[in-house]
Amino acid sequence: MYRTHDCGELRLGDVSREVTLAGWVQSIRKFGSISFIDLRDRYGITQLLIGEALNEYLTETPLGREFVIQATGIVSERSNKNLQIPTGEIEIKVSRFTILNKSATPPFTIQDDTDGGDDLRMKYRYLDLRRNEVKKNLELRYAVNRAARDYLHQQKFMDIETPFLIKSTPEGARDFVVPSRMNPGQFYALPQSPQTFKQLLMVSGYDRYYQVVKCFRDEDLRADRQPEFTQIDCEMSFIEQDDILRMFEGLIKFIFKQVKGIDYTESVERMSWEDAMWNYGNDKPDIRFDMKITNIKSPLKRNGALEAEGQIIGHANFNVFDQAETILAISIPAAAAWTRKQFDAWTDWVKRPQIGMQGLVYIRYNEDGTIKSSVDKFYNEERLAAIAGFCEAKKGDAILILAGREEKTRKAISELRLEMGEQMGLRNKDEFKLLWVLDFPLFEYSEEDNRWVARHHPFTAPKPDQIAVMINNDPAIRRAEQYLEHPYAGIKANAYDMVLNGNEIGGGSIRIYQRELQEKMFDALGMTREEANHKFGFLLGAFEYGAPPHGGIAFGFDRLCAILGGSESIRDFIAFPKNNSGRDVMLDAPSTIDDKQLNELSIEIKA
């Protein structure tokens, strides 16, 4: 050992002990014939006092920042205490020290407020990892990992490793593939998730499985996606949806307690996918704040209920509203008092290309009961009052209204709501609100192929009472424009997402476990029986030998850590992340390989 103690543990109680520390020079301050060194390691910072005798030596062989040194001396009480740090009441009166390794001047400062830009810090990631902020992130990541494992272990889950070199069965995202040298012309694929393996483990009777496991998706990288990412992957047998929900909200609550010291005792809200879309405009609502959305002219039927269609805003000769596919409104508390400038600013905000709306209509429901709007020309006060009432606006609120194409408008108002919450300080990153979103549609319609695609994945089971609907109907869509009339359009899945502060942190489903239903699903997705057998024959086979009812969930581990750490970026919580082009700029990977390697693999690069 190069040290007797670490740089974070010495206290007043250690005064007079001789100790040896080792670490990095955080800073040096010379005062005439003595010097102070802040020595840093993983555990903290301890002040070294270099007295007159050694100080001369220091002049001859000067130390720089980030030098690695070992120092021996007596722990002493400091005259000038620093109560900001745990070791701040003591210092080491150094009797001897050794330079273990020198350091060139780092390309950026190793401090909380670093002067290094993103690219520089990615290239020298090993230096960026020294910064306290990054270290705290990785420590949090480890704590979450540990807590998850502890909980799952207590609940009798078993960590079982599944293979990384598997078979390519692209369905959804693209696979990364690995040429096989021993089987020329053939490829392994890297798993997008251990989905089929964990299901096989259920068929094998393992009952409760988990893994903290790397997964791979060769997607065009949007901001904050990584080609390799980590999942907490779980599966259970002999359970129903409610068992899963309770088990895994338990997991997240346990993590809150262990990692953040938060007692999350309230029950986790559950919301149907329809309600989420209807009230918040998306399937992962941030419920830390209210401000629900109201649809005041909907092409969607909501439980066949909205009688208001057209009546609220129709017959006013306001073309924008008359021609819009959908019109969505949101009441903003205390916004009636906004200036014209403020409304204009929000109008500009929704007109930015990222949002892409044509404009914004607003209604002021003033404290004095009067109502004014930007469309007074078309709507009199009575009609405005009706709209305000329908939107459940209160005196003092303003109502913002967006109109246009269904999907775009929904997205826009959802973004508007979030930004509004942000600006109003309603999205406190130290407040955590969990939510289950349930009852997703089983299928989505693919216009391109005029067929159904699985919303979650092809192994998700329909609601039990809709299995018959699925089995007894031909999935083929005869008339594309009427796909919504097809019985499959209404089938809901036994699927669930866990949402934390507006982010999907996990998702899963009860699985199909009957061969007939699984085959029907593959039919629905347009797979021939041959193709289904080629890709998933092992799973269909397994279902013939006693598959139990089962289901599971996977949590996005990187994102969960980021949110718990109060950050939006998963990259900050990955030790060696890739950039947005999927490159590791530190390693300079990917890179070319030798012809010898290519030859051995029986492949060549296409010109």
Place this chain on the structure above:
Amino acid sequence: MYRTHDCGELRLGDVSREVTLAGWVQSIRKFGSISFIDLRDRYGITQLLIGEALNEYLTETPLGREFVIQATGIVSERSNKNLQIPTGEIEIKVSRFTILNKSATPPFTIQDDTDGGDDLRMKYRYLDLRRNEVKKNLELRYAVNRAARDYLHQQKFMDIETPFLIKSTPEGARDFVVPSRMNPGQFYALPQSPQTFKQLLMVSGYDRYYQVVKCFRDEDLRADRQPEFTQIDCEMSFIEQDDILRMFEGLIKFIFKQVKGIDYTESVERMSWEDAMWNYGNDKPDIRFDMKITNIKSPLKRNGALEAEGQIIGHANFNVFDQAETILAISIPAAAAWTRKQFDAWTDWVKRPQIGMQGLVYIRYNEDGTIKSSVDKFYNEERLAAIAGFCEAKKGDAILILAGREEKTRKAISELRLEMGEQMGLRNKDEFKLLWVLDFPLFEYSEEDNRWVARHHPFTAPKPDQIAVMINNDPAIRRAEQYLEHPYAGIKANAYDMVLNGNEIGGGSIRIYQRELQEKMFDALGMTREEANHKFGFLLGAFEYGAPPHGGIAFGFDRLCAILGGSESIRDFIAFPKNNSGRDVMLDAPSTIDDKQLNELSIEIKA
């Protein structure tokens, strides 16, 4: 939940409770108007009693083995108790049951003594995984995983994930590579180990790192190798070799205690590589039994000590011995009494092609003190006595002698020793003997390239007092035939292997942490500076910014589990292993991929 209890937990104390169980039908026995079903799940087997009323239903809808059923009934005391199993005193008087899923007749019996051959069980791995023996292996694997994590956590190690899509830097084994779609013509590589990343983490100050991590090597598979395998990978800073040895023998002892209930309190023996080679003929001796090897004519110089060279066996006109490069002897306790037939059998054994020796000489040192041998023509009793004395044989022993080329003979006698130990019952699989092998040579000589290769890997440090030898000498080998005279030939590494019962379960080293020394190492391996920078520039760069002294170790997790489970085969301890051609026969992977995928990746298959 489909059950109130599992199939392993009900006892006499539960009698009269109504319970619901779910699981697989292990067996059905009909006795007239009643039936007994053994119901199996992950936790055990419970007997169900189907009374007269339900039995009729059972005749109409017959159950088969491996059907999945759910049964409700009252826990009752059995009249005919089975004390072999924990639930054997009770049974469930079933009041209703449901078939949750049917099962076809499995292709082999799901029992400890299965009738399924290897290939069949690999194809239906999900059924093989149901067998108790395989389940016990995976449970043991999980227990080892858990124990390792617990120990390392207590010792302040942090699990930090390192990337899987890295850069190809073949040096040693072949990399698996992954074509990058977004960077046409470029490839990622899958890591052979996280070696350079864990070193970077030390440079970053993380101090104590671990990971239970998949690694990949594209080697021609020998028996019991897998293209993907798992390591317990660890690294520490500010330590010396002795710190590592103590830390990690602690890890293995902790695993013994947690997983096997064994208090391994004795200290772990340490042996130099030279002693291992000299006394046991290999670098991973099984020290559960003694029977050391004696070199009675050595071309090797052992600490310049053996004066006996030639004297013991020379001047006897026995051509075989005179012409042999080396002659190795082993004393077998109580073997003087063997019959001629027994000696002949061992002679045949060493002549098998796997061993490939020409023959075997034996000397009987009889209980009465007389000495006879198969070479009495050449050696009189006095000379034989001298040999016996040199081999430290005792009365009643026999000495077996092999002669031939150095390496082959050493391997042969080492195999002979192990087989002898096996047959004499000295290799008890419930006895565990740990051993550190130390002081490996830093370099090996590559005849093919007339250069040095790293015995461990290029990041291993020489013994501190030999750094100067390395730095101050030109690594180039001028005269191939005299490579043993080169100063590099004698350099010992700060490297160590942990050996358990004759198997290497882990290996590591103190690392180089100075750029100059690392560059010298790359020089020695015949890398140009340019090549070194291209492949390992990030590491050389990192060494310029304050790299601490560090070192680590990696344990072969699959093998460790196999040995703890008393098996020779790692495949039995992997949930979804590949066969000896690297195929997953269950998935049928690797396999061909679409032209679309190939196009996207800008590669084509070579005809």
